[in-house]
Amino acid sequence: MRKESKFRLVQDYLSTHKDKDVAPIWIPAVWNECKYECVLFEKDGEICVHPYDFLTEHLKYVDKLSWRYSLKKRTNLDDSAIYSSLIRYSTAWDYNHDGTIESGTFLRFLILLPLLKKMGINILYMLPVNQYSKLNLKGDIGSPYAVQSLFHLDQNLHDSLLDGMEEFTIHDELSALVEACHLLDIKTVVDFIPRVTAKNSAFITEHPEWVYWIKMQELEGFAPPSIPELGFFEECTPDKLETVYHSQETAAFLRKFSPPPNELHPILWQQLKERASKTGDELLTLVEQEMGVTTAPAHSDWINDVQPIWTDITFLRLYKDFSPQVRHLISSDQAPYVLFDTIKCNDYPGEEPNLELWDVLEGAVRFNLEKYGIDGFRIDIGHVLPIPLLTRIFDTIKELNPNAILISEDLFNRNHKKAASTGYNIMLGSGWNVMTQINKDNLVSFLEELPELNIHVFACAETADTPRITSRGGVEVARMIAVFNQFLPNAIPYVTTGYEMNEEQPLNCGLGDNTNGEEISRAFFNVMQINWTNPAPMLPLLTELSEFKKDWSQLVKPENFFVAQSPEGTVLYGYMHGELTLLCCFNLSADTSCQVDLKAAIPGRYPMTVTLDSSLTGSIVGQTLDSLLLAPNQALVLVNNHRQVS
DSSP: OOOOOOOHHHHHHHHHHOOOOOOOEEEEEOOTTTTOOOOOEEEEEEEEEHHHHHHHHHHHHHHHHHHHHOOOOOOGGGGGGEEEEEEHHTTTTTTTTOOOBBBOOOHHHHHGGHHHHHTTEEEEOOOBBBBBTTTTOSTTTTTTSSSSOOOSSSEEEGGGGTOOOTOHHHHHHHHHHHHHHHHHHHEEEEEEESSETTTTGGGGGGGGGOOEEEEEEOTTOOHHHHHHHSSSEEOOOOHHHHHHHSSSSHHHHHHEEEHHHHHHHHHHHHHHHHHHHHHHHHHHHHHHHHEEEEEEBBBOOOTTTTOOBBEEEBBBBOOOSSSTTTTTSTTOOOOOOOHHHOOTTTTTSSBBOOHHHHHHHHHHHHHHHHHHHHOOOETGGGGGSSSSHHHHHHHHHHOOOOEEEEEOOOOGGHHHHHHHHOOOEEESSSHHHTTTTTHHHHEEEEEEGGEEEEEEEEEEEETTTTOOOOHHHHHHHHHHHHHHSOOOOTEEEETTTTTTGTTTSOOOOSSOSSSSSOOOOOOTTOOOOOOOOOSOHHHHHHHHHHHHHHHHHTOOOOGGGEEEEEOOEEEEEEEEETTTEEEEEEEEOOSSSEEEEEEHTTTTOOEEEEEEEEOOOOTTTEESSSSSEEEEEEEEEEEOOOOOOO
16 A cells, blocks of 8 residues: 555545444443534443444544644653553443443544543553464463564454455554554554563464473473472572572473474474465464474563463573573583573573574564554563663664653662663553552652652553552542652653553452452453443543643652651652642541641641542542641642742
């Protein structure tokens, strides 16, 4: 196709079909930001609309909304907010009211863009949108992180409403979404998965040696060795290598591995490849049946971690040889294997990089930037990549987009200097962990380290990998923490899709799990939908917070930040410069109210006027006070703009 606006092509196609005789669809009423007037029915928080006509009017509204914005080359992270979306889940819905939840699509995510702008979002972070494996499914739909191909997209994200656009590919549908985001000054970031791949990865057909293999009889119960001499959840540092490799369990574990099938039985391997090509049979299944080997499931790089193995993915073999640090600890005929240390190629690199694979990974980054106009990446477990490979990837990204957004998965603020020096400009950070136990000591320690960070972190109480905040403390806690996270220095407010609707069901619970091992539905693995018809969502509060922060953006800067003294069970922080003061107050107790004396908290800056209240019942907004009575789990934001009291 000619290099033409994909978004405009979608608009044109929808508008020419707006009178097409098709069945209407039901959508959440909250999606109707364009004020579509031709609603056929309305019931229980949903509206029934003609799909082509509604989308035509909606995209006209997106166009009109775009007049307010221009795409900034460089994103100001101090004034940013991130929305994290699993595209198939964010707009999943029972559109036909037939009892079947349909997958979200790139097209239908366009419906959410005005809502994102209401929340002040300027970075859309998409969890993997690539073609993923249906082999060894987790749940009933499978994990998006079991990426089978870095160059193909999940076909479920195609929208059947565009079936008539014969030359318009699913790649074009993603490009159209990126274009629409840019119209509203929303940068787009995607998950890039360079360390693992699906167990039946597309790489295997031509390069089975790019992954690790084990004997089929070892698959049942396969797990990394426990090391009784070491403690729970220990990092594999060099001083522990001797202990790990001298363990009898490690010796037994290493014997489970096998050479790749092309080396094991070259002729049979070629025969199975040809058979799979002719019949469409799954090549990995044939190899398992005929050769007795399979790709090794992936596992944690932490010693004595209780996380179960990941049965749908396997590690990529980034080096052809073993690290010099462990060669003396293994036998000379050891098959390629993966263990705590070999996962961490940053600390334990080999001497013979798999450059052909590195070229492909670098090419995949280039493909995303050039094909779709993506603005950046979150590098999945990027902290374990070989430094030379990560440098190559970053150099390619910055060559094509010097202002790219690069997000590190690092889980702790203490690693901020390393992440920044590596080339990242955002990292996950500690917020998710701090807010698994919301208490004064945790929050104050977190607050005090933020101004000194060399990199921006996520300001969040939940991510796609954690339980929902509402499942830990309820809606009032979620609202209080929304206020807490809005004004943090060097931290970017982060909305996990569904948070704006007080969704309780998680996408995953890999971090900070509060389920005690209970089998619950998770959007990473199961067909689910967000509670888009919640009559009392978080959305209005997030909108109010965004607008308020914009009004005070000149004050809300790290150099003006302070943490105030506060009574037991409360936290106070704010910003002060010249005659201006902004104070955020939080009662962490779910049971008792708490008195706060502003004269003691901010001497010479009282009285202050309440301008924002997280409470759902009652409000003292507009009152000017010397002291506060904070209700349980209430957050208040107060301001003054007068001279200091003498």
